Amino acid sequence: MARIVGGIGTSHIPAIGIAMAKQQCEDPYWRPFFQAYGPVRNWLEAVQPTVAIVIYNDHGLNFFLDKMPAFAIGAAAEYRNADEGWGLPTLTPFPGDTAFSWHLIESLSAADFDLTTCQEMLVDHGFVVPMQLMWPNTPAWPVRTIPIHVNTVQHPLPTPRRCLKFGEALGQAIASWPQDERVVVLGTGGLSHQLDGRRAGFINKPFDLYCLEKIERDPEALARYSIRDLVELAGTQGPELIQWLVMRGALGSAVRRLESNYQVPISNTGSGLLLLETAA
Numbered sequence: 001m002a003r004i005v006g007g008i009g010t011s012h013i014p015a016i017g018i019a020m021a022k023q024q025c026e027d028p029y030w031r032p033f034f035q036a037y038g039p040v041r042n043w044l045e046a047v048q049p050t051v052a053i054v055i056y057n058d059h060g061l062n063f064f065l066d067k068m069p070a071f072a073i074g075a076a077a078e079y080r081n082a083d084e085g086w087g088l089p090t091l092t093p094f095p096g097d098t099a100f101s102w103h104l105i106e107s108l109s110a111a112d113f114d115l116t117t118c119q120e121m122l123v124d125h126g127f128v129v130p131m132q133l134m135w136p137n138t139p140a141w142p143v144r145t146i147p148i149h150v151n152t153v154q155h156p157l158p159t160p161r162r163c164l165k166f167g168e169a170l171g172q173a174i175a176s177w178p179q180d181e182r183v184v185v186l187g188t189g190g191l192s193h194q195l196d197g198r199r200a201g202f203i204n205k206p207f208d209l210y211c212l213e214k215i216e217r218d219p220e221a222l223a224r225y226s227i228r229d230l231v232e233l234a235g236t237q238g239p240e241l242i243q244w245l246v247m248r249g250a251l252g253s254a255v256r257r258l259e260s261n262y263q264v265p266i267s268n269t270g271s272g273l274l275l276l277e278t279a280a
């Protein structure tokens, strides 16, 4: 049976991938940020997940404003990234797991969640940067991957409550896959940031710290916010928090926090990191 070993919430800021490509991780600006990922990498090394399910939002590489699904899932044998204008390098393709993807699609559909199924899918910084952060400098990715996109780009966005419920259904879908897999679920993006408009540069540290605490112990409290609330409290890109809610929903009620970190600002963003282990 497939089993979720844990969940990780992480930022996906493109500048992180550029710092890695330019080998600037030891620069004074970046050092504390990358150091925080050491314990998470050690944990991954210890638990050896076989599959990473990555919840993220495409920002315009695979989907654009003309066609923007609320929920989409990869069902491809491999995934590639491509130039999206940030200067991120093209990486070794990420292996997929089509059979597991189709099981998730069928199971989620039976639970009333209809996803756009992508038998071809380009993955952008929302997926790629967290993968690099988890497994830096690997000649071959040590996990198969399943990308799941949740729209945070073109309004209306799925509500936080729906995303938590989607995560719960995802957790059940994973648990009902008969193959022996150790699954890690990544929720990427956030925390507070606003990249454009009159409040460009807006960050809300107290709210970010509140989210880091509530995601772990009381995700329902965050599910009560509307998307409008999140924009007001965390900036126009703050609703990326819903990716974390999907991840948290998948883990079930009992979790143990192994790591929590917050750095501000990284690029334009309040950058959160959270490692939650499922309590067996």
Ligand code: DHB
Pocket (backbone or CB within 6 Å): 012, 013, 014, 015, 059, 189, 190, 193, 195, 237, 240, 266, 267, 268, 269
């Ligand atoms: C930044 C943050 C993001 O989430 C993103 O998608 C792009 C840029 C930033 O802070 O630079």
Ligand code: FE
Pocket (backbone or CB within 6 Å): 012, 059, 126, 189, 190, 237, 240
């Ligand atoms: Fe983003």
